[in-house]
Amino acid sequence: MxxxxxxxxxxxxxxxxxxxxxxxxxxxxxxxxxxxxxxxxxxxxxxxxxxxxxxxxxxxxxxxxxxxxxxxxxxxxxxxxxxxxxxxxxxxxxxxxxxxxxxxxxxxxxxxxxxxGEYHFSDRKMPENFIFVTLGTGVGGAAIINRKIFSGGDGNGMEIGHILSRGRKLENNIGKAGMMELALETLRGYQGATDVNEHRMNSHELIRAATQKDGFALEVFDKIAELLGEAMVSTIRILDIKNVYIGGGLSVCFDYIISNMIKTMSKYLTPYYLEDLHINRARLGNEAGVVGAAALCFEESLVHV
CATH class of the missing domain: 3.30.420.40 (ATPase, nucleotide binding domain)
Structure with missing residues (x-):
């Protein structure tokens, strides 16, 4: 083989x-x-x-x-x-x-x-149309439409991380550096108890604290969820695709953003979108980049729309 x-x-x-x-x-x-x-x-x-x-x-x-x-x-x-x-x-x-x-x-x-890669190798049946968001150092985006990569007019569509988000680029708000900036800003105004230390704060520390129901960490992820949810409203409205998958290294925070993300999207999307809205965590994890790159070798995968 x-x-x-x-x-x-x-x-x-x-x-x-x-x-x-x-x-x-x-x-x-x-x-x-x-x-x-x-x-x-x-x-x-x-x-x-x-x-x-x-x-x-x-x-x-x-x-x-x-x-x-x-x-x-x-x-x-x-x-x-x-x-x-x-x-x-x-x-x-x-x-x-x-x-x-x-x-x-x-x-x-x-x-x-x-x-x-997620389309070809996920352990679940994937839809023919879906939006894919990667959360990591930056914020990446892709769309599969009718089983093909959507690339836009000149080949570089779906740059979700660079759409405007409250006066900045989305990835400046919720990429790795933006997440830390948001966390520090939240910590300065936070009145409750937390065991997250400002001087050793990073994405792994925030996720660890969230698993222990730390109120501060959960508040940070609620804010991230709201920002990402707002971006998804615009993306879904433009593409008319109701399946969203979230991958990338920081997708480990999925369980702590999904609820407020849906809450935010429900404010702005009509029942037409909400009735069939599905947001899932991508399954390939850290191997997504390598496996996805290999999937480019399949001839049927090379056609763009």
Whole structure:
């Protein structure tokens, strides 16, 4: 059975996995993104590392790659990757094809890839149309419409993290840094008891406290839920899709945001939307990026709408 390489390119780490066609991760490794900056030639180091990985897997012919940013419509050139500016304007598809002429590469936005992975490999039956949100360092978004990736007019639709949210970008409010800013602001005005310490506060600490019913942590997640719920109202109204899946590293907070998220959405959506509204946590977890990147290798997955 053919296996694929899935590469999830991130600002802090690059995850690589050997993935079977059934979605099993057979092996994996992680490369520190900053380590590729040594010597001042990020692109050269990236390609050299990939060469070594491919040498370890000579039977792999197809490689999928998810990247955190915008791409050209033909998916050959990386346009804007704020977390890895060294990639901006690089025709990575052409570069890789020239260096490895016997391999096939598919490059896609990382949230799109993760949504595709969820569609193909979730342990539950997925709808043909759904919105996918990733919560992590930033906030990513994707939509699967009629089983295909929705990419918008020029290839970069569904940048949910960059829609306006109370005068700022949504990811500035509820991305990892925004979450901490919101938590510190909430803590300064919080009157109740909490065992969350301002000086050791991070997303893991907030989630730990929420599991213990800490009132402060639950208040922070209520605020996050309200902001995300507001963003979903706009997205659902535009796309007319009522199935929403939440993934990414911070989706572990799902149980603490779902109630207020639905409450917020119920204020602004009519019964037409609410009657069939389903919001679920994505199932692939930390492997979503790698598995989703591998799913790009399926020929039927390459068509965009």
């Amino acid at each position: 053919e296996n694929f390489l899935g590469i999830d390119v991130g600002g802090t780490g690059i995850k690589v996995g050997l993935v079977s066609k059934s979605g099993d991760v057979l092996s994996h490794l992680k490369i520190d993104t900053d380590s590729l900056r040594q010597g001042g030639d990020f692109i050269h180091n990236f390609v050299d590392n990939l060469e070594g990985i491919l040498a370890d897997h000579p039977d792999v012919d197809r490689i999928g790659m998810g990247v955190p940013g915008t791409l050209s419509k033909d998916r050959r050139t990386l346009l804007e990757l704020p977390a890895i500016p060294e990639f901006n304007g690089v025709s990575l598809g052409d570069l890789l094809q020239a260096r490895f002429p016997n391999k096939q590469f598919r490059i896609e936005n990382d949230a799109n890839a993760a949504a595709l």
